[in-house]
Amino acid sequence: MENNFNIILEKQSAFFASNQSKNTQFRIEQLKKLIRVLKANEQLLNEAVYKDFKKSAFETYETELAIIYSEIKIAIRKLSHWAKMKSVGSGLSNFPGKSYIIPEPYGNVLVIGAWNYPYHLSILPAVSALAAGNTVIIKPSELSLNASQAMAKIINENFDEGILHVIEGGVEETTTLLKHSFDFIFYTGGEVVGKIIMKAASENLTPLALELGGKSPTIIEKDANIKMAAKRIVWGKFLNGGQTCVAPDYLLVDQSIKEKLIDEIRNQIKLIHGENPLFSEAFVRIINPRHFQRLISLLDKEKIVIGGNTCENELYIEPTVLDNVSFDDKVMQEEIFGPILPIITYENLDWAIAQIKSRPKPLALYLFSNTAKVQQKVLQEVSFGGGTINDVIMHLANDKLPFGGVGSSGMGNYHGKYGFTTFSHQKAIIKKTNWFEPWFKYPPYTKGKLELIRKILG
Ligand code: NAD
Numbered sequence: 001m002e003n004n005f006n007i008i009l010e011k012q013s014a015f016f017a018s019n020q021s022k023n024t025q026f027r028i029e030q031l032k033k034l035i036r037v038l039k040a041n042e043q044l045l046n047e048a049v050y051k052d053f054k055k056s057a058f059e060t061y062e063t064e065l066a067i068i069y070s071e072i073k074i075a076i077r078k079l080s081h082w083a084k085m086k087s088v089g090s091g092l093s094n095f096p097g098k099s100y101i102i103p104e105p106y107g108n109v110l111v112i113g114a115w116n117y118p119y120h121l122s123i124l125p126a127v128s129a130l131a132a133g134n135t136v137i138i139k140p141s142e143l144s145l146n147a148s149q150a151m152a153k154i155i156n157e158n159f160d161e162g163i164l165h166v167i168e169g170g171v172e173e174t175t176t177l178l179k180h181s182f183d184f185i186f187y188t189g190g191e192v193v194g195k196i197i198m199k200a201a202s203e204n205l206t207p208l209a210l211e212l213g214g215k216s217p218t219i220i221e222k223d224a225n226i227k228m229a230a231k232r233i234v235w236g237k238f239l240n241g242g243q244t245c246v247a248p249d250y251l252l253v254d255q256s257i258k259e260k261l262i263d264e265i266r267n268q269i270k271l272i273h274g275e276n277p278l279f280s281e282a283f284v285r286i287i288n289p290r291h292f293q294r295l296i297s298l299l300d301k302e303k304i305v306i307g308g309n310t311c312e313n314e315l316y317i318e319p320t321v322l323d324n325v326s327f328d329d330k331v332m333q334e335e336i337f338g339p340i341l342p343i344i345t346y347e348n349l350d351w352a353i354a355q356i357k358s359r360p361k362p363l364a365l366y367l368f369s370n371t372a373k374v375q376q377k378v379l380q381e382v383s384f385g386g387g388t389i390n391d392v393i394m395h396l397a398n399d400k401l402p403f404g405g406v407g408s409s410g411m412g413n414y415h416g417k418y419g420f421t422t423f424s425h426q427k428a429i430i431k432k433t434n435w436f437e438p439w440f441k442y443p444p445y446t447k448g449k450l451e452l453i454r455k456i457l458g
Contacts, residue, residue, distance in 0.1 A: 001169075002176060008161050009180055012108045012135040015162035021105060021133045024080045030130050030163060031079075035072045037158045038065065038123075041150070045119060048150035052118070053315070054285045059240065064120040067397065071124055074399055074416055075131035082420045083133070090430060092456055097432045103424035105133030106207070107183030112174060112197065113140045114189045115287055116243040116337075118147035121211075125186045126164065128419025134184065135163050139177060141189075142170035143287055175200075182206050184423060188245075189213075190335075191408055209412025209422055211245070212405055213335050216364040217356050218248035218392065219378065221349065222256050224368035228390070230264030233341075233366075234272060236392030238319045241284035242339035246364040248392050249336050250325070252352045255345040262321065262343070266306050269319045277318055278311060286315040286338060295338040298331040307339075327355060349374065353381055361385075361407030366392045385409050 020026055038045070042065065046057040049064075083103055090099040109129040113122030122140045129136045138155070140148040152166040159165065167173065178185075178200035185208040187197045194210045201208045220229055237248050253261055273280040286292045292315050299308065300322060307320035317339050322331060325342035332342065346352040356362070365384040369375060375389055385405035386395045395401055396415075404413030414422050440449040 001173065005167065005177060005180065008137065008165055008167070009108065011162035012137065012165070015160070016105070016107045016135050021135065021163070024083050024133075027079060027131055027133055028076050030159075031072050031076050031127065033158065034123075034127070034130070034164075035069055037154055038068065041154045044150050044154065045147070048146035049118060049144065051146040052115075052144040053241065053243075053287050054283075055240065056281055056284075059282070059284065060119070063240065064117055067120055068123050068127065071127050071399060071415070071419070075127055075420070078417065079131045079420065082131070082417055094430055094432070096436055097430050100429045100431070102427040102429060103132070103421070104427050106423060106425055107134060109134040109136045109184045109186065109423060110177060110182045111136060111138045112185070112187045112189065113138065114245075115141035115143035115147075116240060116245065118144040119151065121188045122151060122166075125188070125209075125414055125419065125423075128414050129184070129186070129423040130164065132420050132423035134423055136165075137177070137182075138164070138166045139174055140166065140168065142168070184208065186412075186414075186422075187211065194410070209404070209414070210410045211403075211412075211414075212363065212408065212410040213245045213337070214360055214363050214405070214409045215249040215332075215335050216246055216362045216366070216384075218251050218366040219349075219352060219368065220251060220253045220257065220261060221367070221369035221371070221374055222254040223370050223374075224257070225370070225390070226257055226260050227264050229368040230261060230268050232391050234265055234268040234319070237341050238269070238273070238283065238339050239393070241286060241317075242319075242341075243284070243287065243337050244393065246393050246396055247337075248341070248366055249362075250332065250342045250344060252355070253343055253345050254349075255347050258323075258343065258345050262305055262323065265321055265341075269306065273319065277307075278309070278314065278316055283316075283319075286317060289315065291338065292317070295336070295340060298334075298336065298338075298340055300325075300329065300331065303329075303342075349377070353378065356382055361405070361409055363405045363409035364388075364393070364395070383407070 046060050049055045049060050086101045088099045090097045111125045122138045126136045126138050140151055148168050152168050155166045181204040185201050185206055188211040191212050194212050273283050277283045303322040305321050305323040307318035309318040319339045322342040325344050361383050363385040365387040367378050367389050388395045396403055399416030402413035402418035403415045404410050412422055440452050
């Protein structure tokens with residue numbers, strides 16, 4: 001294993017040193033090839049992720065492939081512009097001079113992906129890294145094993161391993177990889193492993209981005225459009241079987257509208273997944289028995305108001321809603337990451353905001369309210385990675401918005417130009433001419449010179 005890794009890393013290192021990836025046309029060609037080979041192998045990709053957790057071809061396209069294709073196309077269109085040296089002012093102290101910012105690739109990048117959107121979370125960062133001129137090793141999650149194998153096959157058969165390569169494996173392989181010195185690490189996954197990655201990166205002072213998770217609250221105010229809120233929450237919560245980093249983790253609902261909201265959620269689940277979601281082709285399974293058991297242990301039977309049925313053989317948990325939940329309940333002690341939706345009520349929005357603020361900063365926050373003052377209050381008072389007003393998850397689907405967490409939900413961001421910037425060092429340059437040099441900056445430091453620089457520098 002170690003020897004194989006060394007060979008690939010040496011190839012990537014030598015390739016980067018050859019300066020070929022500094023050429024933007026070269027990068028565009030790699031991205032064109034990537035979209036071509038992914039499109040040609042869609043069936044293989046769909047079948048693999050279906051085997052992993054019964055994810056439908058529709059959801060795979062909607063939440064993974066379409067976003068990757070769109071990101072590649074944007075990068076192809078824009079990367080020459082993004083990569084251009086930018087002129088900025090120089091100020092009096094550098095007169096006569098010109099100042100530039102040159103976005104330069106870091107070099108050899110390691111992307112560590114998570115299992116829940118296996119293509120999206122491994123390939124999307126790689127697109128930005130390649131667009132920025134880096135070489136990339138993708139280490140997908142071993143939990144979505146079939147998807148990992150499919151990516152390895154498609155990418156490794158079509159790309160020079162010095163440019164882009166997939167290394168499969170779990171903890172052992174990742175630990176070995178992390179002993180090597182990369183120029184940038186991009187990790188998606190949970191907080192506990194995030195700390196391990198950051199510690200390993202610190203050994204080589206490697207810059208990194210951490211895309212982590214946490215409990216994303218959804219506030220539903222009394223003036224919200226309840227029917228629309230229920231529709232959008234049900235879609236976003238139960239998408240991918242609830243295994244979405246930005247899924248609404250729990251609802252904070254104004255007491256006066258709770259019953260109506262629960263009724264609408266019940267109707268919506270039936271509309272989307274039928275009387276028995278076990279037979280719904282659109283309902284994804286839990287990734288493995290360990291996560292299934294973890295989720296079952298969060299189900300407080302007394303509090304189930306919708307769903308609650310499970311089937312261990314199928315790794316199936318019905319879309320489930322828990323009512324009368326408090327922050328002390330087990331389901332509120334960890335990120336749920338499954339199709340269980342707890343409801344906590346409030347009488348006063350300030351109390352709800354204080355509860356969120358007393359906990360780790362969420363990756364996402366959603367607010368359903370049509371009152372501008374309420375919207376402004378929540379946006380101003382609560383810190384979180386990103387969010388949507390009157391919808392859920394959709395901020396992730398706008399490449400003009402940076403996607404990432406804050407505090408314990410992560411650091412760094414990507415998507416569109418933000419991804420390019422994340423994988424680039426901003427090299428700062430001042431270019432001087434030789435016809436003038438301020439004599440007063442040199443010793444001996446006289447009173448007169450001090451007065452002069454005070455006047456010039458302010
Ligand atoms: P995971 O188990 O797939 O682990 C993520 C990666 O870390 C995998 O590649 C895995 O092989 C590697 N890994 C696991 N243990 C390791 C160790 N001890 N040392 C080194 N590497 C190790 O994913 P997960 O952690 O179960 O993912 C779920 C979490 O990820 C949730 O918290 C979720 O919110 C978060 N997430 C965040 C985003 C985002 O974009 N912010 C996206 C998806 C998931």
